[in-house]
Structures are given as C-alpha cells and as structure tokens.
Amino acid sequence: MSEAANPAALRCPAPLDPTDRVQLGHGSGGRLSAQLVARHFLPHFDNPALAQLGDASIVRVAAGEVAISTDSFVVQPIEFPGGNIGSLAVHGTLNDVAMMGARAVCLTAGFVLEEGLSLAVLDRVIAAMAGAARDAGVPIVAGDTKVVERGKADGLYINTTGLGLIDPGFRPAPSRARPGDAILVTGQIARHGMAIMAAREGLSFESAITSDSASLAPLVDLLRTAAPDVHVLRDPTRGGVASALNEIAASSDVGIEIDEPALPVPEDVRAACEMLGLDPLYVANEGVMVVFVPEAQADDALGALRTHPLGAAAVRLGRVVAAHPRIVALRTALGSTRVVDVLPGDQLPRIC
Amino acid sequence: MCLGIPGKILSIRDDAGLMMGVVDFGGVRRDVCLQYVADEVQVGDYVIVHVGFAITVVDEEEARRTFEMLREMSQLDELDWMREVAEESLKRTEPAP
Amino acid sequence: MKYLSEYRDADIARTLIARIRARATRCWTLMEVCGGQTHTIVRQGLDELLEGAVEMIHGPGCPVCVTPLEQIDKALAIAARPEVIFTSFGDMLRVPGSECDLQQVRARGGNVKVVYSPLDALALAQRHPDKQVVFFAVGFETTAPANAMAVHRARALGVTNFTVLVSHVTVPPAITAILEAPDNRVQGFLAAGHVCAVMGYTEYEPIAEKYKVPIVVTGFEPVDILEGISLAVHQLEEGRHAVENQYVRSVRRAGTEPARALVSQVFELADRQWRGIGEIPMSGLQLREEFAEFDAERRFGVAGMTVTEPAACRAGDVLTGRIKPPQCAAFGTACTPERPLGAPMVSTEGACSAYHNLARYRTAGAAS
Numbered sequence: 001m002s003e004a005a006n007p008a009a010l011r012c013p014a015p016l017d018p019t020d021r022v023q024l025g026h027g028s029g030g031r032l033s034a035q036l037v038a039r040h041f042l043p044h045f046d047n048p049a050l051a052q053l054g055d056a057s058i059v060r061v062a063a064g065e066v067a068i069s070t071d072s073f074v075v076q077p078i079e080f081p082g083g084n085i086g087s088l089a090v091h092g093t094l095n096d097v098a099m100m101g102a103r104a105v106c107l108t109a110g111f112v113l114e115e116g117l118s119l120a121v122l123d124r125v126i127a128a129m130a131g132a133a134r135d136a137g138v139p140i141v142a143g144d145t146k147v148v149e150r151g152k153a154d155g156l157y158i159n160t161t162g163l164g165l166i167d168p169g170f171r172p173a174p175s176r177a178r179p180g181d182a183i184l185v186t187g188q189i190a191r192h193g194m195a196i197m198a199a200r201e202g203l204s205f206e207s208a209i210t211s212d213s214a215s216l217a218p219l220v221d222l223l224r225t226a227a228p229d230v231h232v233l234r235d236p237t238r239g240g241v242a243s244a245l246n247e248i249a250a251s252s253d254v255g256i257e258i259d260e261p262a263l264p265v266p267e268d269v270r271a272a273c274e275m276l277g278l279d280p281l282y283v284a285n286e287g288v289m290v291v292f293v294p295e296a297q298a299d300d301a302l303g304a305l306r307t308h309p310l311g312a313a314a315v316r317l318g319r320v321v322a323a324h325p326r327i328v329a330l331r332t333a334l335g336s337t338r339v340v341d342v343l344p345g346d347q348l349p350r351i352c
Numbered sequence: 353m354c355l356g357i358p359g360k361i362l363s364i365r366d367d368a369g370l371m372m373g374v375v376d377f378g379g380v381r382r383d384v385c386l387q388y389v390a391d392e393v394q395v396g397d398y399v400i401v402h403v404g405f406a407i408t409v410v411d412e413e414e415a416r417r418t419f420e421m422l423r424e425m426s427q428l429d430e431l432d433w434m435r436e437v438a439e440e441s442l443k444r445t446e447p448a449p
Numbered sequence: 450m451k452y453l454s455e456y457r458d459a460d461i462a463r464t465l466i467a468r469i470r471a472r473a474t475r476c477w478t479l480m481e482v483c484g485g486q487t488h489t490i491v492r493q494g495l496d497e498l499l500e501g502a503v504e505m506i507h508g509p510g511c512p513v514c515v516t517p518l519e520q521i522d523k524a525l526a527i528a529a530r531p532e533v534i535f536t537s538f539g540d541m542l543r544v545p546g547s548e549c550d551l552q553q554v555r556a557r558g559g560n561v562k563v564v565y566s567p568l569d570a571l572a573l574a575q576r577h578p579d580k581q582v583v584f585f586a587v588g589f590e591t592t593a594p595a596n597a598m599a600v601h602r603a604r605a606l607g608v609t610n611f612t613v614l615v616s617h618v619t620v621p622p623a624i625t626a627i628l629e630a631p632d633n634r635v636q637g638f639l640a641a642g643h644v645c646a647v648m649g650y651t652e653y654e655p656i657a658e659k660y661k662v663p664i665v666v667t668g669f670e671p672v673d674i675l676e677g678i679s680l681a682v683h684q685l686e687e688g689r690h691a692v693e694n695q696y697v698r699s700v701r702r703a704g705t706e707p708a709r710a711l712v713s714q715v716f717e718l719a720d721r722q723w724r725g726i727g728e729i730p731m732s733g734l735q736l737r738e739e740f741a742e743f744d745a746e747r748r749f750g751v752a753g754m755t756v757t758e759p760a761a762c763r764a765g766d767v768l769t770g771r772i773k774p775p776q777c778a779a780f781g782t783a784c785t786p787e788r789p790l791g792a793p794m795v796s797t798e799g800a801c802s803a804y805h806n807l808a809r810y811r812t813a814g815a816a817s
Contacts, residue, residue: 198380205382205565261459268379271450275377276565277355277539333459334466334671336494339806341786345543345552355485356591356643358452358699370602378450385568388594388708398452400646400699403538404566405595408646408705410452415698419455422672426464 022117027147036145040123044130049106049141057141059106065166067102069093072159078121080199082192082211083286085158086129091213091286092237093162094136098220099233099289101172102164107133108142109160114153125156136215138162170224172292176231177252181320182298184291186219186305187212187313188264189241193283194272205275207268212287219311223291226304232292235285239343241317242281244290245328246342256328258318258340281330281340282347292320356402358410359384361395375401452698456670465675466498469682473502477685478634479678480627480770482620483641484511484796485669491803493671495678503678506635506770507800509623509723512588512616513540514768514792514799517722518758520587520616521546523751527583527614528559530749534577536570537585539563543795547756567599567613574603574611583745586613591643593617593734594708597715600736600743612745615735618721620644621652622732627769628660634770637681639667639674642696649704653692661690668696715740725764725791764791767800774804781805 025032042050049057073089083091090107097104109129113122133140195211216235223230232252236244241263249256265273265280273280287310293301298316305311328340359375364386366372373393375384385405386393392409393399399406481487487507490496496505509515525546528535535551542551542563555561560580564570567584574582586596596613603611624638640653645666653664663684667677677695684690694700712734721733736744746752762784763777774780774793784790786802793799 205380207380209380267450271357271378271380274357274450274453275380275382332493333457334462334493334495334498336497338492338494341806356646356699358450360451369605370598378453385595385598387598388705388711390707400643402591402643403595404568405598407591407594407643407708408699408701411698411701415452418697422461422465422676423458425468426458426461 020119022113022115022119022122022147024115024147024149026113027145033145040119040126041143041145044126045109045133045140045143047139047141049139050143059141059163061105061163062165064168066105067097067100067164067166068161069096070159070161071096072157074154074157075196076154077196077199078125078155080211081195081209083213084125084128085156086125086127087132088211088213088286089158089160090129090132090136091215093160094132094138094215094217095235095286095289097162097164098215098217099172099235100164100166101170101220101224101230101233102166104136104138104162104164104217106139106141107160107162109140109158110144111146112153112157113145113147114155115147115150117155122156125158129158132215136217167224170228170230172230172233174232174234174248174251177248177254177256177292177320178231178294179254179320179322180295181231181292182295182316183245183256183258183318183320184293184298184302184305184314185241185264185288185317186216186291186311187288188266188269189236189285189288190265190269190273190280190283192286193240194269194278196284197276197278198272205272207272209266209268209272212285214287214310216287216289216310218308219289219305222304222308222311223293223301227293227297227301229297230291230293230301233289235289237286238284240280240282240284241290242279242328242340243342245340248290248292249328250326252320253325255321255324255326256318257321257331258328259331261333262315262317264313264315278347282343290317295319356400356407358398359401361386361393361397361399364393364395373406375399375406377401453670456668456672458672462671462675465672465679469499469675469679470502472679472686473682474686476501476504477636477682478504478506479637479639479681480506480508480635481639481641481667481674482508482510482623483639483644483669484513485643486639486641486667486674487511487800487803489669489671489674495671495674499678503682505678507768507803508627508638508770509726509768510589510620510641511792511796511799512592512618513544513796514764515618515723515726516541516544516587516616516792517724518547519722519754519756520614521550522548522756523746523754524551524585524614525549525554526751526754527745527749528554528561529557530559530581533581533583533749534560534562534573535583535585536562536564536573538587540796541585541587543789544792545789545795567595568602571599571603571608571611574608575606578610580610581748582611583749584611584613585616587616589617589641589644590619590648590712591641591646593712593716594647594705597711600715600740601711603743604740609742612743612748613736614745615716617716617734618723619718619732619734621656622729623723624653624656624664626726626729626732628656628662630769632771635662637663637685638665639677639681640664640692642666642668642673642700645694645696645700645704647705647708649702650692650694650700651702657690657692663690664692666692666694666696666700668699723765725758725762725766725768727765759790762791764793764801767793774801777801
C-alpha cells in the first residue's frame with residue numbers, strides 16, 4: 001500500500017508455511033506485510049496512484065473547494081445480509097461526501113486487523129470494498145494496514161476518508177433548511193439496522209431483511225439538475241431518521257413536522273421492530289437520504305428520484321415550519337402530535 | 353406486561369420434550385415455545401408471542417366478529433349513532449355516581 | 450401484520466374517540482396498569498384527544514419502572530463478577546441503580562448481554578459451561594411463564610451454571626393498593642391484556658365488586674385502548690362496575706391454564722418492594738425452596754442487600770397518580786432523560802419521560 005516494502009527491515013521471522021489467518025507479522029512492515037498487500041489488497045484495489053506504492057499517493061484535482069470526510073467502521077457482525085463492513089465503509093464515506101453536493105474523486109482505506117482474522121473473510125471484505133468503489137467510479141488511492149493482538153479488534157476495523165469536489169451550483173448544508181421546505185425521504189427506512197439486529201446473537205430471528213447499504217451519489221446527481229435549490233441532504237445512519245431530523249432542526253434553528261402515516265417502512269422490517277419493541281424512526285439506514293427542498297421544486301425532485309431504482313419509493317415525509325424551533329414534531333394518523341426526541345443512547349429492545 | 357405480538361404457526365416440532373414451532377410475524381420468523389398452548393394448536397393457527405413463548409391462541413372467530421362490529425360502527429352515518437347516544441343520555445335523569 | 454395492524458385503523462379510532470366524547474357527561478379518571486398500554490396512549494396522544502372527557506393516569510404497569518432499587522443493585526453486583534455472563538431484557542440496561550446502571554457495568558468490563566427470551570439465556574449457559582449465566586427475571590404475570598419454563602428446563606436438562614435473579618410483580622395487589630389509598634382519584638381501570646391472557650380475569654371480579662369500579666381487560670393497539678376506555682366510560686355513565694373483556698380475541702376468562710400451573714410449580718407469592726411505592730404484601734413472586742439452586746441471590750450471596758431510595762425521586766407518587774411529573778421538584782432539573790433519578794424517566798413510555806418530551810413542545814409554542 002502506501003508504506004515502503006523493505007525486505008531488509010525484517011523484524012520477525014516469516015513462517016515457511018502459509019496460513020489462512022491474519023498474524024501479527026502481517027502488520028510488521030516486513031515480508032508478510034508485503035505479501036498481504038500484494039496478494040490480498042492490490043489485486044482488488046489496483047489503480048495507477050496506488051500501484052506506485054509511495055508513502056503518499058498523488059492525485060490531480062481540479063481547482064476549487066474540496067469536501068473531505070472520514071469515518072471509521074466497527075460494525076458487528078462483519079458480514080450481514082446485503083453487504084459487509086467493507087461495502088459499508090465505502091458507501092458510508094461516499095455518501096457523506098455526496099450529502100455536501102460534492103462529486104467524489106478518491107478514497108483512502110485504513111485497516112486494523114485482529115490477529116486470527118480469517119483471510120477468507122478479509123478477501124470478501126476487500127472484494128466488496130473494491131466492487132463498491134468500482135461501481136461508484138471512485139478509486140481507493142491510499143491505504144494502511146495494522147495488525148493488533150487477538151482480542152483487540154473484533155475482527156477488523158476500517159477507516160475510510162473521501163475527497164470530493166464541491167459543485168459551486170449545488171451546495172446543500174445542514175444549516176440551510178427554511179420554513180416552507182418540503183422534506184422528502186428517498187426510500188424505505190430501517191432496513192440496515194434491522195438486518196444487523198437479525199444477525200446478532202441473542203436476538204435470533206430469521207428474515208429476508210437486507211441492508212440497504214448503497215452509494216447515494218446517483219440520486220444526488222439527479223437532484224443537481226432537477227432541483228438545484230435543494231437546501232439539505234442527509235443520510236440518516238446511526239440514530240435513524242429521528243436523529244438526523246433533530247440535528248438539522250438544531251443546525252438550521254427551525255421546527256420540523258413529519259406525518260406518521262407517510263413513513264415508508266417495509267412490512268417485514270416493521271414486524272421485526274414490533275417484535276423487539278423498536279421504533280423504526282431510530283433505526284439506522286445506509287442507502288436512504290432525507291431531502292429538504294423548497295416546496296416549488298419538491299415535485300420535480302420527487303419525479304427525478306423516482307426514475308432511479310434507489311429512489312423508486314421516494315415520498316414526502318413532512319415540512320419545515322417556523323413554529324417550535326429545534327423541535328421535531330410528529331403528527332399521528334389520529335391527528336394528535338408528539339415530539340420525536342433524540343435518544344440519550346442506543347435504542348434498546350424492550351419487553352413492555 | 354406486554355410486548356406480545358400475533359404470529360402464524362408455520363411448523364411444529366418436539367425439542368427433547370418441549371413443543372417448539374416456527375412462527376411467522378408478517379415476514380419475520382422465529383422459533384417459539386408452544387408448550388403452554390400444546391393442546392390447542394395446529395399449523396396455521398395464530399398465537400400471541402411474548403419473549404419467545406406463545407401465551408395464548410388468537411380466537412379468530414371472535415376477532416372477526418368484534419372487528420366487524422367496530423368497522424360497521426365507524427361506517428354508520430355519524431349522525432345516526434350520535435342521535436342514539438344523545439337519546440340514551442336524555443333518558444337518564446340521575447347524574448352518574 | 451394480521452390481528453395487529455387493523456387495530457390501528459384511524460377511522461375506527463376517530464369514531465371511538467367521538468363516541469367517548471359524546472357519551473361522557475363529565476370528565477372521568479381512569480388508570481391503565483400496563484407499560485405497553487401507556488406506550489400506545491402516549492405515542493398516539495390519546496390523552497390529548499380525549500381531554501375533557503377522560504383523564505388517563507399512567508399506573509405502575511411497567512415492570513422496569515417498579516423493579517426495586519435493591520434488585521438493580523444486586524444485578525449490578527452480580528454482573529460485575531468476572532465469571533458471570535449477565536443476561537437481561539433490553540429495557541433494564543439503563544435503569545439507574547444506586548451508583549450506576551448495567552450499561553456502565555458493561556463499559557467497565559462486565560459481560561452483560563441483551564437477550565430476547567429467557568430460553569436464549571439458558572442456551573447461552575449450555576454453550577458456556579465455564580461461565581455462570583444469570584438471567585434477570587423481571588416482569589409481570591405475562592413473563593412469569595417464560596421464566597418458569599427456563600428454570601424448569603434447566604433442571605430437566607441438568608444445566609448447573611444457570612441462575613435467575615427474580616423480580617416479578619403481580620397486578621391485582623397493585624390495583625388494590627391504589628384503591629385503598631385515601632386520596633385515590635381513580636374511578637375505573639384498564640386491565641393489562643397479556644397479563645390476563647395468561648391469568649384470566651377472575652381475580653379482578655372481587656376487586657370491581659368491593660370498590661365499585663369498572664375494570665376492562667384491554668389490548669394494546671389504539672383501537673383496543675379506545676374501545677376499552679369507551680366500555681369503561683359507558684359503565685361509569687350507567688353506574689355499573691363490572692369486569693368486562695375488550696380483548697376477546699386473546700383473552701378468555703380462565704386464561705392459559707398450563708402456564709399458570711407451571712408458574713405455581715416454580716414460583717410462590719411473596720411480599721415485594723415496588724420502587725417508589727414501598728412494600729405491597731403478596732404482590733411478587735419468588736422461587737420455591739425446591740428451586741433454590743437456580744436462585745442467583747443465593748448463589749452470589751446478595752440476598753441480604755437492602756437500599757434506601759433517594760429522597761428526591763417521587764416515582765411512587767407519579768406512578769400512583771398523586772402528582773403529575775412536572776409537580777416533582779427534580780423534574781427537568783436534577784432528573785432528565787439523560788440523567789434519570791428514577792425509572793419513569795428512564796423508560797421511554799414512563800410518565801416522566803413522556804411529559805418531559807411533550808413539555809418542550811408545548812412551551813415552544815406548538816399552537817400554529
């Protein structure tokens with residue numbers, strides 16, 4: 001990767017027999033490290049910048065402002081229906097860049113591997129990352145690998161950083177929501193969080209729920225032309241739609257109203273939430289965004305989103321109001337109103 | 353207490369003397385202990401499940417009957433039943449206890 | 450979801466609301482004693498929609514809320530031990546003990562796991578024979594059959610590394626205690642639907658008769674609760690005080706006999722502390738002597754622990770309807786959802802948490 005591979009600086013004896021697991025030696029910078037890079041990372045991430053294997057990679061970007069975002073991924077389990085920590089790490093960072101209206105140029109990927117991690121699992125994670133990056137047309141140009149002792153890393157942790165070029169004509173930001181804006185959601189919610197729950201020990205249920213992990217860049221590109229006055233874009237990851245809306249209400253100092261019957265939740269996701277006593281509003285999403293757009297462009301925005309498979313289920317969720325600033329209010333089907341607050345911590349399955 | 357949801361029994365088996373079943377809740381399936389309703393259930397029945405146990409069988413006939421009553425009531429011309437209720441109240445000259 | 454979603458029908462719900470409003474000639478005070486029902490009432494704003502016709506007091510129906518402080522402290526002590534895997538329903542993790550909560554014990558290295566069912570905890574014990582698996586057996590009568598089966602099964606399978614920390618409470622003594630209070634304002638009750646699915650509802654008949662209050666066995670969805678309230682209001686308007694069953698699709702008068710039988714085999718009635726309320730005689734369940742080997746309190750030597758509750762927390766007065774949360778001096782100041790003093794602020798459907806939420810909205814001038 002970006003570290004120089006120097007066989008002369010061998011600090012630990014390279015074992016003669018290949019194993020199927022990550023060893024501490026893989027992180028030492030010696031022959032094993034070089035092997036790991038050559039056999040497992042480079043074949044998938046191959047691109048001109050990375051192939052230089054310099055201490056840093058050189059990329060050319062056009063003049064202007066850049067958006068830069070970094071995120072670390074520690075999801076358990078590492079593999080889940082609809083993806084793995086690798087595809088998630090690429091989608092997540094690409095989405096953070098896209099939420100600023102920027103066009104992603106390149107990604108970096110840093111790995112902390114736990115001694116004992118199966119190399120077959122690592123290969124699947126890397127393949128998924130490479131696939132996600134390739135589908136998005138964004139190369140992974142720099143990376144790093146460290147190995148820690150057994151018990152110190154839950155399998156593996158990944159950090160990705162993304163760089164994107166700001167589009168001067170399209171600059172959504174969390175502080176730009178205004179009274180009168182329509183709030184849209186681009187797809188069905190709560191799928192990722194419940195897919196993860198289903199795969200966790202102790203909560204044992206079977207379902208066909210899959211994570212919605214995906215790059216939202218294609219949807220953002222559609223909005224660029226169809227609704228250039230979009231005020232805010234946000235992908236509601238941890239904490240769900242509820243947390244994202246609360247953050248935006250606070251950043252923009254506005255009130256938000258959403259309509260409970262409008263929330264698009266797939267039937268099996270709703271059933272899983274019922275079983276565990278969870279509220280879909282607080283469950284994580286990885287392939288959905290909320291869009292704040294002036295009412296005048298709301299229908300155009302919806303129309304554009306619906307032309308793409310990722311946005312086929314896009315609907316209106318609510319509106320921005322001047323009343324009750326910084327508070328997100330939900331109107332029930334019965335016409336009553338309640339506040340959707342931020343939770344102090346993670347939402348917990350309940351029995352009562 | 354409380355979080356019990358209705359699900360449909362898809363299959364039944366004996367697990368070392370304990371009656372277990374796979375129950376479907378609107379597309380999500382889970383293993384459920386059916387021991388407490390063992391004498392009453394067969395595949396296709398609906399049960400109320402709380403923390404992995406069926407605590408009672410859903411009486412589908414009763415459910416249908418009472419829900420129909422509710423639905424009819426809500427579809428009646430509002431004026432009709434409100435008049436009924438008003439007439440009922442007028443008949444009572446004593447205040448409620 | 451069949452037998453669930455249709456009971457959320459907004460048209461039927463609105464009709465029931467209108468019917469209740471039309472029937473009530475005065476404002477009636479009712480109490481539900483079930484966390485699930487409180488949850489629906491608060492989330493659907495049913496008390497807002499019935500204002501003037503019905504006042505709902507949220508009773509001590511959340512077993513999380515009423516688990517006594519000393520049981521939480523026992524749980525924390527056990528969970529901190531290195532040889533223990535402490536398993537629990539999710540709701541218990543943030544309930545504050547005297548010093549901290551289970552989530553913090555986990556942060557400090559305790560092995561604390563959320564499980565969905567007590568059978569999952571038993572399976573964990575079988576998978577980790579080198580560890581002591583403890584299950585926090587909290588709940589009303591609805592959960593007792595599950596916990597009884599876990600203990601019964603552990604014995605049948607010869608599992609020796611599985612114990613339960615019991616904190617079970619029963620509903621009828623709580624209703625009686627509320628009715629006996631000299632300043633009681635409650636005129637009718639909604640009885641917890643799933644408690645009655647297990648136990649039946651014959652226990653409530655002598656209570657309705659003695660105290661002359663209607664008691665309606667009610668389900669959990671908005672249509673169920675509104676229908677239950679409607680039946681109660683009709684009784685009150687007509688001067689009746691009977692036990693009625695709204696939740697006919699799931700509840701029969703005799704309940705589920707095999708469940709009650711196993712509960713009686715494994716547990717016996719005992720006096721119980723209710724957090725914030727005090728001791729209610731014969732209102733709890735404890736393991737029978739012949740199942741003592743499954744009692745975590747004995748295995749870990751915490752049986753004698755007693756604790757005094759902080760004076761500032763008025764959970765008991767809130768849970769019995771004596772005060773509304775904003776009337777507590779600590780409300781919103783020393784006690785908030787981020788730093789709760791007592792369980793009604795921890796639990797998302799606890800009365801204090803619900804008020805805290807709504808209060809911010811109303812002060813911010815929601816009328817628009």
